[in-house]
Amino acid sequence: MQVTKTERFPIRVQSDVVVVRQKVRNWTIELGLSLIDQTKVITAASELARNTLEYGGGGEVELASLKNDIGKNGLRLIFEDQGPGIPDINLALTDGYTSGGGLGMGLSGSRRLMNEFNIESEVGKGTRVTVIKWK
Amino acid sequence: MESQLATILKKNESKILSQWVEEQKKLGSTRVSNEDLISQCTNFLRLLIEGLQKNKSFSIAGTGWDPIRRCLDEVSRARGLLGFSPSETATFVFSLKLPIFSLLRQEIADSAQLTEETWNATSLLDQLGLYTTEAYQRTREEIIARQQEEMLELSTPVVKLWDGILALPMIGTLDSSRTQVVMESLLQRIMETGSEIAIIDITGVPTVDTLVAQHLIKTVTAARLMGAECIISGIRPQIAATIVHLGVDLAGVTTKASLADAFHVALARSGRTVTKVGGARSEKLRETRV
Ligand SMILES: Nc1ncnc2c1ncn2[C@@H]1O[C@H](COP(=O)(O)OP(=O)(O)OP(=O)(O)O)[C@@H](O)[C@H]1O
Ligand SMILES: [Mg+2]
Numbered sequence: 164m165q166v167t168k169t170e171r172f173p174i175r176v177q178s179d180v181v182v183v184r185q186k187v188r189n190w191t192i193e194l195g196l197s198l199i200d201q202t203k204v205i206t207a208a209s210e211l212a213r214n215t216l217e218y219g220g221g222g223e224v225e226l227a228s229l230k231n232d233i234g235k236n237g238l239r240l241i242f243e244d245q246g247p248g249i250p251d252i253n254l255a256l257t258d259g260y261t262s263g264g265g266l267g268m269g270l271s272g273s274r275r276l277m278n279e280f281n282i283e284s285e286v287g288k289g290t291r292v293t294v295i296k297w298k
Numbered sequence: 299m300e301s302q303l304a305t306i307l308k309k310n311e312s313k314i315l316s317q318w319v320e321e322q323k324k325l326g327s328t329r330v331s332n333e334d335l336i337s338q339c340t341n342f343l344r345l346l347i348e349g350l351q352k353n354k355s356f357s358i359a360g361t362g363w364d365p366i367r368r369c370l371d372e373v374s375r376a377r378g379l380l381g382f383s384p385s386e387t388a389t390f391v392f393s394l395k396l397p398i399f400s401l402l403r404q405e406i407a408d409s410a411q412l413t414e415e416t417w418n419a420t421s422l423l424d425q426l427g428l429y430t431t432e433a434y435q436r437t438r439e440e441i442i443a444r445q446q447e448e449m450l451e452l453s454t455p456v457v458k459l460w461d462g463i464l465a466l467p468m469i470g471t472l473d474s475s476r477t478q479v480v481m482e483s484l485l486q487r488i489m490e491t492g493s494e495i496a497i498i499d500i501t502g503v504p505t506v507d508t509l510v511a512q513h514l515i516k517t518v519t520a521a522r523l524m525g526a527e528c529i530i531s532g533i534r535p536q537i538a539a540t541i542v543h544l545g546v547d548l549a550g551v552t553t554k555a556s557l558a559d560a561f562h563v564a565l566a567r568s569g570r571t572v573t574k575v576g577g578a579r580s581e582k583l584r585e586t587r588v
Contacts, residue, residue, distance in 0.1 A: 178443070178446055181446065181471050182446075184471075184504075184505055188504075198536045199535070199536045199539050199540075201536070202505075202536040202537060202539070202540045203539070203540050203543060205504075205505055206505055206506070206507050206540045206544065209505050209507040209509075210507055210508060210544075213507070213509060258545055265508060265509070265512065266508045266511065266512050266546060268508045268544055268545050268546055269507070269508050271545060272508060272543065272544035272545050272546070275543045275544070275545065276540065276543050276544065
């Protein structure tokens with residue numbers, strides 16, 4: 164797998180989430196995703212950016228263009244924070260589980276909206292969520 | 299040897315000033331009023347001379363050059379707001395080179411010293427010129443950030459479509475505190491007007507994530523407790539598909555593709571229909587044509 168381009172953006176305040184959505188929109192268009200796939204990726208980005216801000220206490224996102232071994236193009240998003248971490252990842256991924264009065268559908272929904280989904284988290288250290296959409 | 303720059307500039311201050319102002323007018327700084335231009339130039343030149351008198355070094359990074367940097371912040375800011383380009387803004391400083399260089403040639407006979415002082419002046423003015431483009435950039439970023447905020451905070455009106463039917467056309471991103479305010483004003487208007495049906499149109503909402511969905515569900519539930527039914531319209535196909543994958547349950551909510559469809563349902567529920575004037579006759583016309 165080959166990374167052809169990357170860019171990072173801060174997620175510190177509410178309006179950063181809006182910026183992240185706009186950037187991700189541009190990247191999905193550049194990748195040539197269908198309108199439905201664009202919307203899926205932007206929505207997942209919105210969920211994960213909001214979690215980074217609300218639960219992770221802020222962090223960063225890295226956008227990356229990918230090309231896999233058979234020449235397929237994709238978009239990878241890595242959301243990273245140095246917040247409290249997630250003690251029970253399976254619980255966090257359960258539909259409807261929320262510790263903050265949300266719908267509890269953000270993480271599990273993002274997993275369904277993307278092709279690849281991975282969470283690394285350590286209590287007291289932080290959380291990193293990596294998602295990929297292939298074209 | 300000690301630099302004579304400060305002394306030479308001080309002695310010829312008014313001469314430089316008038317040449318500099320003329321130079322800028324020639325280069326087309328006409329969007330700044332004459333008065334402002336003269337006061338900016340006077341101020342800058344005074345601070346430049348003071349800076350040279352106080353500072354040993356020609357590097358503007360030191361705190362000794364704070365006053366002149368602040369002056370440039372203001373000039374760049376004002377020009378940024380007037381729509382100047384970065385290079386037009388930097389011209390403010392760079393156009394000072396010509397008057398200063400020709401003055402140095404007149405004042406300094408020794409060629410080694412002339413080279414030395416010209417170099418000092420160039421280095422200083424280049425730094426100050428570059429500083430204006432940085433300051434300009436900062437101003438633009440501030441403007442963009444503010445505009446983004448303003449877009450977020452666009453007000454959304456609650457409009458009355460018919461007796462007992464309200465509509466809330468939402469436009470823009472929904473995840474600021476604005477959503478709360480907008481939804482509350484809808485509930486308020488439902489109460490004031492005693493409306494039975496409220497249409498929330500989300501055609502202009504680019505992303506519907508779980509937060510937006512939660513706000514919608516809460517509003518629909520609250521309206522129901524007040525005896526009003528909500529219809530959500532403007533759910534585009536890609537949004538519908540995404541909501542399904544997200545796993546958000548809108549089953550208890552009436553949804554329609556367009557505001558027109560929603561209005562139709564609202565009229566029907568309140569026991570009304572819309573017919574064309576002379577509807578029967580035009581129906582017949584169509585029949586005979588077939
Ligand atoms: N970056 C993070 N750091 C720490 N905890 C997190 C992080 N992201 C998610 N969580 C935990 O996982 C839970 C589930 O997240 P999820 O996004 O699914 O739901 P939610 O954010 O609570 O509600 P919503 O449906 O509005 O997204 C959160 O309530 C939180 O406890
Ligand atoms: Mg969430």
